[in-house]
Amino acid sequence: MTAFRPDNGSRSRPAGEIHDPGRRGAAGDEAPSGARPEPAVLPSALRTALLPVAVLAALLVAVLGALYAGHDSPGRLDGWFRPERDGVAPPWRYAALAVDFLAEPAGAAVLLSAAVAGCLVRRRPRAAVFLVVGAVLTVGVTKVLKPLVGRTIHDGFLSYPSGHTAFLTAFAVMAALLVAGRLGLRRTPGTLLVLASALAAGAVMGWAQVALGAHYPTDVLGGWGTALVVVPVTAWLVDRTAAPGRRRD
16 A cells, blocks of 8 residues: 655655755846845935925025126125125134035045945945935036136135035935935934934035135025035935845835
């Protein structure tokens, strides 16, 4: 009599074939379960929230640029906030110079290098790329806009928009986006974090530029708005160009 053997649903396999429960066919191959894709630099919860912010910022930059194109003197709004032509006196001047250094080539390089190194240590290369590309594009846009607007200060120096203000604002916004994604913040708290960071960085660097007499207050507003336009667009592009199979919110 033949012994009865229960069939557990297994099928016969060719000799020598190793059974691997995690193995899938070529059409369904997946990355190993331990390899988690890197989070997006622009969290999905903030995409729709930052779109109107970027549009309003672009309008601000365009309107101010049109109003002060070709001017070589402060406007009415500038006259309300601008100190003496030569800037503030010590000790406030020393504080303004310290803040200004953060957006000078050497200071910006130190700031970016430290942030990029932190991203690489935490194995977030996409975030590192985002920081570098976002900073370069933001400063690059201000350099393109300056000759187009043609506003000058101190006998011919192009001033609109402020590149220093744009850089520090962009850096603060990028850091806030990465923190919001890391903490998994929802739309409202994440948006508030980004806007508060932008306001703080823009106010500090803007004060330094006006206090040093390097820019008009409206130049500062233009630089601040430029960062709020460039950074979200850069974040979206970085996420879009990442490998499709590695994108994750």
